[in-house]
Each structure stands twice: as C-alpha cells, then as structure tokens.
Amino acid sequence: xxGKKIVxxxxxxGIAAGVGYCLLILGADWFAGRQFGTTIDGDWFxxxxxxxxxxxxxxxxxxxxxxxxxxxxxxxxxxxAVAAIWRWPKYAIGVLVVGAAHLxxxxxxxxxxxxxxxxxxxxxxxxxxxxxxxxVVGAERKLPRPSLRESGRNRLVIIGESLTSRRxxxxxxxxxxxxxxxxLVAEGRLEVRPERRATSPYTARALMDTMLDAEHTLVWRxxxxxxxxxxxxxxxRWERYCGVEQLLFDACDExxxxxxxxxxxxxEELIPAVQKAxxxxxxxxxxxxxxxxHFLPADRVPSAFRAAETGKTxxxxxxxxxxxxxxxxxxxxxxxxxxxxxxHFTSDHGESINTGRWRDPSDESLWLVPEIASPATNIIxxxxxxxx
Numbered sequence: 001x002x003g004k005k006i007v008x009x010x011x012x013x014g015i016a017a018g019v020g021y022c023l024l025i026l027g028a029d030w031f032a033g034r035q036f037g038t039t040i041d042g043d044w045f046x047x048x049x050x051x052x053x054x055x056x057x058x059x060x061x062x063x064x065x066x067x068x069x070x071x072x073x074x075x076x077x078x079x080x081a082v083a084a085i086w087r088w089p090k091y092a093i094g095v096l097v098v099g100a101a102h103l104x105x106x107x108x109x110x111x112x113x114x115x116x117x118x119x120x121x122x123x124x125x126x127x128x129x130x131x132x133x134x135x136v137v138g139a140e141r142k143l144p145r146p147s148l149r150e151s152g153r154n155r156l157v158i159i160g161e162s163l164t165s166r167r168x169x170x171x172x173x174x175x176x177x178x179x180x181x182x183x184l185v186a187e188g189r190l191e192v193r194p195e196r197r198a199t200s201p202y203t204a205r206a207l208m209d210t211m212l213d214a215e216h217t218l219v220w221r222x223x224x225x226x227x228x229x230x231x232x233x234x235x236x237r238w239e240r241y242c243g244v245e246q247l248l249f250d251a252c253d254e255x256x257x258x259x260x261x262x263x264x265x266x267x268e269e270l271i272p273a274v275q276k277a278x279x280x281x282x283x284x285x286x287x288x289x290x291x292x293x294h295f296l297p298a299d300r301v302p303s304a305f306r307a308a309e310t311g312k313t314x315x316x317x318x319x320x321x322x323x324x325x326x327x328x329x330x331x332x333x334x335x336x337x338x339x340x341x342x343x344h345f346t347s348d349h350g351e352s353i354n355t356g357r358w359r360d361p362s363d364e365s366l367w368l369v370p371e372i373a374s375p376a377t378n379i380i381x382x383x384x385x386x387x388x
Contacts, residue, residue: 166350195370252287
C-alpha cells in the first residue's frame with residue numbers, strides 16, 4: 001500500500017470518526033431532551049459522584065437503558081455517513097468545511113451552542129475544575145458531621161439566575177424594576193453593595209467559583225461553624241449542571257427541589273419551602289436558588305403577576321424587565337420571612353439583552369451582578385466573592 005492510499009484512509013477515517021462523534025453527542029442530547037427535559041454536557045460524569053441518593057442512581061440507570069435505542073439509530077446514521085465519505089470523500093470534506101465556516105462565522109456564541117464542540121470543551125478543558133470539586137466533596141464525605149451549635153445569626157443566601165444589575169432600578173436603571181428592594185434599602189433593612197463581576201456566564205462555573213475554595217465547599221464551612229444548612233432550589237435537579245449543584249450542596253442537612261419534572265415553576269413556589277425550613281432548629285443557613293431571569297425570561301413570570309403590575313409600570317417593560325420585577329417581588333417576600341436573619345442576595349451571572357447574540361461576552365450586562373445584603377452581613381463569610 002503506497003503512501004497516498006494510507007493518507008486517503010487516514011483522512012476518511014478521521015472524517016468518519018468526527019461525524020460519528022457529532023452524531024453520538026447530538027443523538028444523546030436529543031434523547032435526554034425528549035425523555036428528561038435536560039441536555040448532555042461534560043459535567044455529567046459528576047452524576048457518578050453525586051449518586052449517593054437512590055433517585056440519582058435510578059435516573060442514571062433509566063438514562064442509560066433508554067439511550068441504547070438512540071445509539072442504535074446513531075450507529076445506523078454513522079454507517080450511512082461513513083459509506084458516503086468512502087464513496088465521495090471530496091464532497092464530504094467540502095460539506096465539513098462549509099459547516100466549520102458556518103460555526104466560525106457565528107463566533108464564540110454559535111460554536112458554544114454546537115453541542116459536540118461544547119461537550120468536548122466541558123469535558124477536556126474543564127476536567128481539572130470538575131476533578132477538584134469531586135475530590136473536595138469526596139474528602140468531606142469522610143469527615144464527621146459537625147453538630148448544631150447555639151451560636152451565630154441565621155442567614156438567608158439568595159442566588160438569582162441570569163440577573164444583571166444593569167436592569168435593576170436599585171442600581172440606577174431608569175425603569176422601576178425593583179420597587180421592593182428600593183423600599184427595603186430606604187428602610188435600612190438592606191444595603192446596596194458595589195456590583196460584582198461574575199467569573200463565568202454559565203451557572204455551573206459561576207456556582208463553583210462562589211461556593212468552592214481550595215479545601216472545602218461553603219456549605220461544609222457553614223456546617224463546621226455549627227449551622228443547620230438547607231438548599232431550596234427552583235432549578236431542575238436534572239438540569240445540565242445537576243452534578244455540579246448536587247455536589248456543591250452535598251453537605252446540606254436537607255435539599256429541597258420544588259420543580260416537578262417537565263413542569264414550569266415560578267419562584268414564588270420557593271416561599272412555602274423556605275418558610276418550612278426556617279421552622280427547624282436554629283441557627284440555620286438557607287440557600288435559595290432561583291430560576292429568576294433564565295432564558296427565556298418570559299416563561300419565568302406568571303401571567304397573573306404581569307397583569308396585576310401592568311398598571312404600576314406602564315407598557316415600557318420588555319420580557320427581561322418583567323422577570324427582574326418578579327424577582328424583586330419574590331426576594332422581598334423572602335426577606336420578610338426572616339426579619340432577624342442576615343440576608344445576602346446576588347446572582348450567578350448576568351445576561352446579555354437585546355444585543356442580537358445570546359450571552360454575548362462583549363456585553364457588560366452579562367458579567368455585572370447585584371450584591372445586596374443586610375447592613376450587618378459580612379458577605380465574604382456568606383459567599384466567596386471577587387469584586388472588580
């Protein structure tokens with residue numbers, strides 16, 4: 001076999017492998033979306049670490065049993081693609097070049113939305129971060145659980161979702177999107193700190209940067225300080241970064257997910273669960289993880305709320321403004337539940353709005369998030385922050 005044939009076989013094999021990889025990830029992603037309303041990302045391997053709960057083991061088992069059918073279909077498509085590549089290699093290369101140009105011309109936003117590329121990025125380039133998280137939690141699980149101690153003030157940590165301070169009236173935005181926060185600040189119950197710059201435009205990485213340090217998770221440190229710790233989340237426990245959230249809050253005494261699989265959830269549904277958690281032994285730290293202004297923001301606001309508030313705001317609000325107004329409404333209700341507690345309210349990251357590109361990294365709104373706390377709260381102890 002001469003060198004030209006060897007090169008030809010290598011080229012065909014490389015193309016077939018690339019096509020097969022793309023079909024595998026896209027097929028798995030399609031199946032997960034159909035069956036579980038979630039997607040495939042590199043951090044899915046963290047489910048193995050987070051599978052201490054029977055429900056996670058059951059989900060993982062059901063996922064892989066069901067995905068076999070998808071993989072059979074993918075294999076058939078791959079065989080067809082390989083046959084076409086072997087028969088018409090020049091045309092196949094041309095198609096791939098056009099596809100690569102299409103992704104490149106769309107910039108980082110389009111490439112990051114192409115699942116096979118994002119999966120490789122998440123798995124390979126962020127593996128060290130995931131490994132660190134898994135190792136920290138693995139070490140924490142071997143430590144004795146600290147006991148509750150009658151010291152320290154109760155603390156409520158509220159984590160918004162995709163909320164930029166640039167659209168908040170309390171930070172100077174022209175529209176009245178945060179009337180309740182403005183009122184609470186005027187009453188002296190909360191104070192506005194400088195905007196915080198998020199470290200990532202994605203929830204998983206942003207949560208890791210705020211809830212994890214070199215040795216421990218924030219939850220474990222709160223437990224070691226003698227607090228009862230509870231997570232109340234509106235996020236879907238099977239969401240793409242579920243392994244990350246499950247591990248970051250692994251040390252919690254209790255984790256409550258209010259979202260029912262496949263159903264919409266509004267952040268007001270957090271309130272009864274938070275109130276119930278507050279009724280348990282003190283001192284406590286309750287972490288509230290909202291859905292907030294997550295894409296698509298119009299889906300995060302109940303129609304009844306929008307109808308009731310329309311007369312107060314006029315008709316100049318867009319969907320994102322409405323989501324901020326609703327977040328303001330829910331946060332105020334949560335604050336009212338805990339008059340004697342230290343409050344800390346921030347967001348994982350912001351959101352680029354009306355820029356023509358979703359999560360445009362050049363948009364400051366994507367990075368700047370609120371930092372609002374009760375006057376006595378030391379936010380460094382409440383959550384790791386990197387202001388800038």
